[in-house]
Amino acid sequence: MDIFSNIALGLNTALSFTNLLYCFLGVFLGTLVGVIPGIGVLSAISMLFPITFYLEPTTALIMLAGIWYGTSYGGNTASILLNIPGTPANAVTCLDGYPMARQGRGGVALLMTTVASFVGGSIGILLLMLFGPVIARYALSFGSAEYFALMVMGLVAASTISDGSALKGLAMVVLGILFGCVGADIYTGTPRFNFGTLELTDQISLIALAMGIFGVSEVIASVRNVHVGDIDPESVRFKAMKPSKDDVKRSIFPMLRGSSIGSFFGTLPGTGPSVAAFMAYAMEKRVAKDPRRFGKGAIEGIMAPESANNSADQTSFIPTLSLGIPGSPTMALMLGALMIHGIAPGPSLVNDQPALFWGLIMSFWIGNLLLVVLNVPLIGVWVRLLMIPYHLLFPAVLMFICIGTYSVNMSSFEVWLVVFFGFLGYLMRILDWPSAPLLLGFVLGPLMEEHFRRALLLSRGDFMTFIDRPISATVMGITVLLLAWGAWSALKERKRISGLLHEEAADDLTEGR
Amino acid sequence: MLSRDYRDIFGGLLMVAFGVWVAWYSAAHYDLGTFRRMAPGMFPMMLGIILAGFGLAIAIPAFFRTGPKPYIRIWTPLFVLLGVGAFAILVRPFGLIPAILGVTIISSLAELKFRPVSLAILCAVLCLIAWLTFRVGLGLPMPMFRWPY
Numbered sequence: 037m038d039i040f041s042n043i044a045l046g047l048n049t050a051l052s053f054t055n056l057l058y059c060f061l062g063v064f065l066g067t068l069v070g071v072i073p074g075i076g077v078l079s080a081i082s083m084l085f086p087i088t089f090y091l092e093p094t095t096a097l098i099m100l101a102g103i104w105y106g107t108s109y110g111g112n113t114a115s116i117l118l119n120i121p122g123t124p125a126n127a128v129t130c131l132d133g134y135p136m137a138r139q140g141r142g143g144v145a146l147l148m149t150t151v152a153s154f155v156g157g158s159i160g161i162l163l164l165m166l167f168g169p170v171i172a173r174y175a176l177s178f179g180s181a182e183y184f185a186l187m188v189m190g191l192v193a194a195s196t197i198s199d200g201s202a203l204k205g206l207a208m209v210v211l212g213i214l215f216g217c218v219g220a221d222i223y224t225g226t227p228r229f230n231f232g233t234l235e236l237t238d239q240i241s242l243i244a245l246a247m248g249i250f251g252v253s254e255v256i257a258s259v260r261n262v263h264v265g266d267i268d269p270e271s272v273r274f275k276a277m278k279p280s281k282d283d284v285k286r287s288i289f290p291m292l293r294g295s296s297i298g299s300f301f302g303t304l305p306g307t308g309p310s311v312a313a314f315m316a317y318a319m320e321k322r323v324a325k326d327p328r329r330f331g332k333g334a335i336e337g338i339m340a341p342e343s344a345n346n347s348a349d350q351t352s353f354i355p356t357l358s359l360g361i362p363g364s365p366t367m368a369l370m371l372g373a374l375m376i377h378g379i380a381p382g383p384s385l386v387n388d389q390p391a392l393f394w395g396l397i398m399s400f401w402i403g404n405l406l407l408v409v410l411n412v413p414l415i416g417v418w419v420r421l422l423m424i425p426y427h428l429l430f431p432a433v434l435m436f437i438c439i440g441t442y443s444v445n446m447s448s449f450e451v452w453l454v455v456f457f458g459f460l461g462y463l464m465r466i467l468d469w470p471s472a473p474l475l476l477g478f479v480l481g482p483l484m485e486e487h488f489r490r491a492l493l494l495s496r497g498d499f500m501t502f503i504d505r506p507i508s509a510t511v512m513g514i515t516v517l518l519l520a521w522g523a524w525s526a527l528k529e530r531k532r533i534s535g536l537l538h539e540e541a542a543d544d545l546t547e548g549r
Numbered sequence: 550m551l552s553r554d555y556r557d558i559f560g561g562l563l564m565v566a567f568g569v570w571v572a573w574y575s576a577a578h579y580d581l582g583t584f585r586r587m588a589p590g591m592f593p594m595m596l597g598i599i600l601a602g603f604g605l606a607i608a609i610p611a612f613f614r615t616g617p618k619p620y621i622r623i624w625t626p627l628f629v630l631l632g633v634g635a636f637a638i639l640v641r642p643f644g645l646i647p648a649i650l651g652v653t654i655i656s657s658l659a660e661l662k663f664r665p666v667s668l669a670i671l672c673a674v675l676c677l678i679a680w681l682t683f684r685v686g687l688g689l690p691m692p693m694f695r696w697p698y
Contacts, residue, residue, distance in 0.1 A: 201607075203603060203606055203607055204560075204607060206603060207564055207600060207603035207604065207607065210596050210599050210600045210603065211564075211567075211600060213596055214571060214593060214596050214597070214600065217592065217593045217596070221589035223589075224588065224589055226579060226580075226589040228575070228579060228589055228590075228593065229574070229593070252629060252630070252633065255629055255656075256622070256625055256626045256629050256659075259625050259629070259659050259660060260625065260659075260660060260661070427657070427660045427662075427664075427667075428667065428671055430656070430659075431632075431652065431653040431656050431657050431671060431675065432671075432675055432678070434629065434632055434633060434652050434653075434656050435636075435649055435652055435653060435675050435679065437633070438633055438636040438637075438640075438648070438649075438652050439645070439649075439679060439683060439691075442636070442637075442640055442691075443683065443689050443691065446690075446691070448637040448638070448640055448641050449637075451633060451634075451636055451637035451640070452634070452637050454633055455630050455633050455634050455637065458626075458629070458630055458633060459626070459630055462626045466556070466619050466620075466621055467556055467557075467559070467560035467563075467619075468556065468557075468560075469560065485592045488592065489587045489592070492584055492585065492587065493585065493586060493587075496585050497583060497584035497585030497586075499584070
């Protein structure tokens with residue numbers, strides 16, 4: 037059997053000492069970052085990104101991926117105990133997790149969400165193992181027109197489905213692609229938009245851009261806004277974690293439903309774990325016999341979203357690894373790590389780099405097991421971390437951002453770029469421009485330009501090439517539908533909002549940002 | 550509450566200005582080529598025009614609706630960005646430790662409170678962490694101290 041030899045190969049890679057060590061390091065840091073509100077997964081990954089230059093590509097990816105799915109495990113701790121989501125994907129867990137903690141069942145909630153995370157993660161990995169290689173084999177026949185169409189669809193989906201105005205999302209994608217244009221032209225080598233500087237002849241550094249827009253602007257927005265709450269240490273003792281029979285019985289189906297919803301939304305570009313968790317919660321509320329229990333500490337309300345966000349974490353690797361098209365900014369950074377090591381992402385990855393592909397997948401199993409160990413007996417340690425005041429934390433974050441950026445090329449110019457993108461990121465927050473589409477556009481931009489120009493070269497300048505080819509035409513059709521849907525829901529939203537605006541403005545004032 | 554959505558008007562017009570500038574810059578400085586054989590300027594020029602279009606689509610409707618009053622902080626972002634800038638200035642001539650002190654001290658002012666004792670401890674701890682992770686752990690060739698004169 038082919039799959040067994042692949043699994044053996046993967047295990048062989050993942051179980052090497054270095055890879056085990058970095059897998060542990062990744063999930064450990066992921067939990068840490070997830071627990072602490074005010075540091076998102078993206079700023080964590082971009083902060084640690086420079087370290088990966090010194091590692092083998094497989095090891096680098098294993099560590100970055102560990103941070104990614106580790107945050108989903110850690111993120112529910114703050115949601116349940118403090119009513120502050122550790123990461124956006126854990127936001128819905130607050131709705132029923134915090135009431136559970138108030139009822140003295142915080143320990144049960146923490147244990148059960150770890151179980152839910154593990155089940156969701158496992159189902160996600162199984163699907164990744166089954167479908168990743170199949171999709172990759174199919175995608176090998178894609179030409180430039182198909183790739184361009186797929187990337188356009190991914191970007192359109194990412195900007196229209198995620199929250200906020202679709203128009204602004206699309207504009208940010210374009211802005212991101214423009215930032216990607218800086219540097220030498222791929223076909224002629226002409227330096228573009230370098231304004232006579234040597235530093236910009238190369239590309240804008242992905243790390244500087246991500247650290248500025250996500251890391252620095254997140255610090256700016258969180259300073260003086262994140263407060264430490266009170267936690268009852270009794271509720272997280274080991275003894276207080278034992279779930280009742282009723283809890284277990286109520287949890288099984290929400291976990292399975294959550295995992296399937298999560299797996300589906302994980303593969304779609306633009307949705308990812310946050311949307312998956314919201315969908316899973318909405319679904320549970322709809323199928324529940326007594327929906328009124330929700331919001332008051334219903335265990336279904338934490339099991340479904342927590343399994344959904346973890347399965348989405350894993351299945352989001354399907355398009356990333358088998359097509360080379362990232363659905364979220366985090367996945368874009370993963371591809372960035374591959375490209376820096378000279379590995380071209382795409383369908384040939386599965387065949388050309390079997391040790392990387394299967395080793396990474398097998399490391400997910402190990403990482404998920406490690407996370408269960410890290411989260412159940414050690415929960416008391418993480419809870420103590422929640423008590424570190426943010427005014428001590430944010431200078432440390434900034435220090436890591438600075439050193440991380442500087443250490444890549446020993447270039448202080450790139451630290452200045454962080455200042456620029458930090459300012460841009462804060463401006464974008466004020467203007468309510470979404471930042472995730474910008475990063476996606478930035479990473480995909482150069483690839484898009486390459487495929488766009490090549491497709492038109494092959495078709496002798498005929499734009500019909502994107503519609504003549506069946507796969508490309510289907511994908512373009514879906515893109516048009518997405519745009520239409522985005523426009524329609526924007527219109528509907530505007531009607532609703534014009535009624536609500538007054539209320540919202542009042543909320544903004546009381547929020548005390 | 551503002552009588553017009555000035556946030557989107559400003560943002561949209563900013564996009565228009567940037568898009569038009571990009572389109573003009575790429576048309577003026579680089580070859581455009583033809584659709585069949587595109588030269589370096591074509592793709593950015595098209596993007597600039599599209600961005601300007603989106604900007605108009607965001608700005609125009611905003612003239613006809615009321616908008617939320619944006620909450621803008623000045624000192625917090627300023628200190629955070631100045632801190633990062635201080636790192637950029639200090640790290641090359643003076644080495645890592647002075648640069649870390651620069652970013653920590655300046656950015657901690659972003660809290661708009663000055664706590665000398667906890668700041669001193671924080672500086673010491675961060676320098677130690679940086680030395681341990683980046684010099685001892687990862688072995689990066691970064692000098693801790695340096696004197697350029």
